[in-house]
Amino acid sequence: MSRRWDALGALVGRLTGVITNWAGNVTYSARGLHRPATLDELRELVARAERVRPLGTGHSFNRLADTPGELISPAALPALMEIDSAGARVRVSGGVRYGELSRYLWTQGYALRNLASLPHISVAGAVSTGTHGSGVGNRSLSAEVTAVELVTADGSLVELSEKDDRFPGAVVALGALGVVSSLTLRVSPAYEVSQTVFEKLPGSQARAHFAEIMGSAYSVSLFTSWTGVDVDQVWVKSVGAPPTELFDAVRADGPRHPLPGGPAEWCTPQLGVPGPWHERLPHFRLEFTPSHGDELQSEFFVPADRAVEALDALAAIREQIAPVLLISEVRAIAADDLWLSPCSGRDSVAFHFTWKPDAAAVQPVVAQIEDRLAPYAARPHWGKVYGTRPERLAELYPRLGDFAALTRDLDPRGKFRNDHLDAVLG
Numbered sequence: 472m473s474r475r476w477d478a479l480g481a482l483v484g485r486l487t488g489v490i491t492n493w494a495g496n497v498t499y500s501a502r503g504l505h506r507p508a509t510l511d512e513l514r515e516l517v518a519r520a521e522r523v524r525p526l527g528t529g530h531s532f533n534r535l536a537d538t539p540g541e542l543i544s545p546a547a548l549p550a551l552m553e554i555d556s557a558g559a560r561v562r563v564s565g566g567v568r569y570g571e572l573s574r575y576l577w578t579q580g581y582a583l584r585n586l587a588s589l590p591h592i593s594v595a596g597a598v599s600t601g602t603h604g605s606g607v608g609n610r611s612l613s614a615e616v617t618a619v620e621l622v623t624a625d626g627s628l629v630e631l632s633e634k635d636d637r638f639p640g641a642v643v644a645l646g647a648l649g650v651v652s653s654l655t656l657r658v659s660p661a662y663e664v665s666q667t668v669f670e671k672l673p674g675s676q677a678r679a680h681f682a683e684i685m686g687s688a689y690s691v692s693l694f695t696s697w698t699g700v701d702v703d704q705v706w707v708k709s710v711g712a713p714p715t716e717l718f719d720a721v722r723a724d725g726p727r728h729p730l731p732g733g734p735a736e737w738c739t740p741q742l743g744v745p746g747p748w749h750e751r752l753p754h755f756r757l758e759f760t761p762s763h764g765d766e767l768q769s770e771f772f773v774p775a776d777r778a779v780e781a782l783d784a785l786a787a788i789r790e791q792i793a794p795v796l797l798i799s800e801v802r803a804i805a806a807d808d809l810w811l812s813p814c815s816g817r818d819s820v821a822f823h824f825t826w827k828p829d830a831a832a833v834q835p836v837v838a839q840i841e842d843r844l845a846p847y848a849a850r851p852h853w854g855k856v857y858g859t860r861p862e863r864l865a866e867l868y869p870r871l872g873d874f875a876a877l878t879r880d881l882d883p884r885g886k887f888r889n890d891h892l893d894a895v896l897g
């Protein structure tokens with residue numbers, strides 16, 4: 472079983488003073504982890520602290536959430552999940568995980584537009600890094616937020632909604648503006664999804680019909696180990712009738728895990744059987760370890776219309792990628808207008824890498840990937856392993872300067888800053 476950052480991890484952290492992220496590759500340098508039980512307690516903690524960072528469920532793979540001061544998790548705040556009278560929005564407290572929210576919404580007859588590969592992550596932490604699922608018509612999870620309530624550096628409670636000019640800077644905010652105490656998300660009537668896995672999609676077909684394949688269903692993911700030219704698996708999530716064929720790929724004859732030989736029971740139901748949206752849109756089930764468990768991850772977003780070129784660029788270094796890789800996933804995400812969203816202003820295709828847990832071996836390969844993808848203006852996932860330099864980030868995110876100004880406005884003394892953010896913001 473993997474190292475997990477969950478209730479047990481938090482308890483071990485309290486007893487030993489060692490707090491790590493879910494993957495175990497980051498030991499936070501914080502003096503302590505606080506889990507306030509009320510909003511007033513949260514406000515007082517933030518106001519009193521010299522240096523502070525919000526922590527979600529710790530599923531990020533870099534030092535973004537780190538601080539030499541205090542870590543604050545909103546997980547013990549009263550778990551608010553409140554659907555508005557029009558049935559168009561749900562308000563949730565910052566510590567709620569997507570898995571819990573989804574189950575609640577389903578019981579009430581509602582749904583979210585999309586989910587990430589795992590339901591284990593907190594809503595506030597996920598939207599803070601631009602977390603996404605797949606689907607050419609689906610934007611990132613962050614783009615479904617309509618308001619955020621923040622506890623800012625002096626302990627004030629600030630609500631920013633879509634009407635506010637600062638709102639597009641305040642959702643994918645990397646924890647730099649304050650602790651998100653609650654958020655409001657768009658909801659729709661509940662719907663059913665079926666999931667069908669295809670195997671051995673010929674590489675020539677994937678290349679020739681890339682946009683058609685990615686747009687062939689509500690959500691499509693390609694999985695490749697980069698060991699050959701074919702795509703190992705295609706996960707097709709359909710609203711309505713599932714596909715019976717896919718460009719010479721073979722329909723899987725049983726449930727699969729995206730990692731070769733991985734336990735299929737950790738994954739959501741497949742074989743085209745329809746069921747609740749939240750039991751099909753993530754790949755992994757809340758009760759089990761998502762993905763592999765002992766791993767690192769990186770992900771890079773390119774404009775959708777350059778995706779095949781980017782695919783070719785990565786294929787050219789497959790011999791460097793494959794030895795340190797567990798599996799790679801390719802997804803499509805629709806454009807949004809959030810300042811720091813990796814999909815800001817452009818329909819995107821994201822190339823994801825689940826690495827073996829060997830940072831020293833992975834780092835040089837990540838550098839090669841960044842080098843190869845540079846002509847396609849590849850933006851890194853904020854919560855994963857990357858080496859993109861600050862001056863390059865400023866080119867990739869035209870609104871980064873506005874975001875830095877917003878952080879100075881809401882956090883003039885830099886209480887929420889850390890070394891990682893300093894490198895991002897310059």
Ligand SMILES: Cc1cc2nc3c(=O)[nH]c(=O)nc-3n(C[C@H](O)[C@H](O)[C@H](O)COP(=O)(O)OP(=O)(O)OC[C@H]3O[C@@H](n4cnc5c(N)ncnc54)[C@H](O)[C@@H]3O)c2cc1C
Binds near residue numbers: 527545652
């Ligand atoms: C197995 C696995 C699968 C993954 N699959 C996907 C995927 O399908 N798609 C994808 O895009 N990403 C994926 N990720 C990455 C993950 O979604 C992001 O790293 C996400 O930010 C993790 O959420 P978290 O709650 O663990 O946040 P954390 O890692 O705890 O924190 C991330 C950032 O959010 C900030 N933050 C956390 N809580 C708050 C708060 N209450 N207020 C303000 N800021 C806050 C932190 O300060 C930090 O900057 C995956 C990660 C893992 C481990």
